[in-house]
Amino acid sequence: MSIFERLAAWIPGQWEKVIITAVLIGLAFLVSNLWARYLARMEISAEKRRMQLVWVRNVIWFVAMLIIVSVWASTIAGFALSLAAVAGAILIVSKELVMCIHGYFYATLVQPYKIGDVIEFNQLRGRVVDIDMFATTLVELDKAGQRTGKVAEFPNGLLLTHPLVNASPNGAFALHAIRIPMPERFSHDLDGIEAAALAAADHATAAWQEEAMTHFRKASEENFIALPSGKTKVSWDFSDPEHLVLVIRVACPIEQRAKVEQAVFRDTWRALSPEPPTLSANRLVGRQCTCFSQGSCPARAAPP
Structure with missing residues (x-):
């Protein structure tokens, strides 16, 4: 027997319903794709595009599924009655197992x-x-x-x-928020802190900043979602007035987030902290202390 003859034996008298179901599914896919392409050419905001895309797509698939269910109504009714008792027993005995399988289908289809x-x-x-x-x-x-x-x-x-x-829904690049607690002694110069943080972040992401901005702009256009531009941004978390937190948002490759975070923190903190005394200054201070302790410092002996 050929493949078509075997299928005909498995589904006796149901070929018309199978063909109608296949045609409806194909039309639903076609209309959804045509609507998405039409929205891509419209001069509207990304939020409105996404809203209209989701709404129309849901309506299309709801109508298609409603027609399919009505076509197979008699077959579904007879099949459901025969399996109702068995399905109920399976759900009661192995609820967790069934939920895991449903979760797998959710992760596969919705992704x-x-x-x-x-x-x-x-x-x-x-x-x-x-x-x-x-x-x-x-x-x-x-x-x-x-x-x-x-x-x-x-x-x-x-x-x-x-x-x-x-944390990585946008492909090769991700937005990463770096949180740096600020001591109270720095709170008088917020502008200087922000400037130091921006300079450190721009230096750490200079190699891919333009590429990241292009990536997020393209992702916004393709997914109809208004994503951030990918430009470095600095803000303050003042939910706790006694502990200000500087938040630096950067765009970077997913695998380099930890490296960028460490580099931005070091450069920012180095710019804010006072420079340590040089080696020569340390030696001079040590020599003066030794001279004063021995009472033989030339500078001290010289007249004013």
């Missing part, structure tokens, strides 16, 4: 993260290294972005009930 992304989930932070049917595996990272040497896993079922933060 909130992929291999190589850095995510924060349920008090875990790390780089995704594996996604299987039941769990997601992370290489744990500390707050500075360094590997801790630990591997963490969480069941995919938790994706359905817990929020997730993807």
Whole structure:
């Protein structure tokens, strides 16, 4: 028997419904893509593009699924009655297992993260290294972005009930916020602190700053989302009045966030801190102290 004859034997009398379903799915994909291309040529803001894209896409797929369900209504009713008891028993006995499988389908279809992304989930932070049917595996990272040497896993079922933060959703470049606590003795010169921080950040990101800005601009146009420009920005966190925190936002490659953070901190702190005395000055001070202690300093013996 040919493949088509076998399919006809498996689905007796249902070929018309199968063809209608395939045509509806194809039309839904086609109309969604045509609408996205049409929006890309319109002179409107990214927020409005994204809003219209999501709204129209949801309407298209809702109508298509409604028609498909109505076409298969009689078949679905008979099949559902025969499997209702078995499905109920499976859900009761293995609820967690079913949730893990549903979470895997969610991660596959929606793609909130992929291999190589850095995510924060349920008090875990790390780089995704594996996604299987039941769990997601992370290489744990500390707050500075360094590997801790630990591997963490969480069941995919938790994706359905817990929020997730993807720290690298925009491809090769990411926005990284560097937080530097400021001592009270520096609070009188906020402009000088901001200037030192901007100079340090621009120096650390000079090699890719233009490329990063082009990357974020292109990502905004393709995804219909108003993303930040990627330009270095300085702000203050004054939620605790007794402890001011300088926040420096930079755009950098994902794998270099820790290196950039350390460089910006060192250069900023070096610019704000007073210069240490030179070696010659230290020697002069030591010589004067020795002379005074011995009472034989020439400068002290000379008349005024």
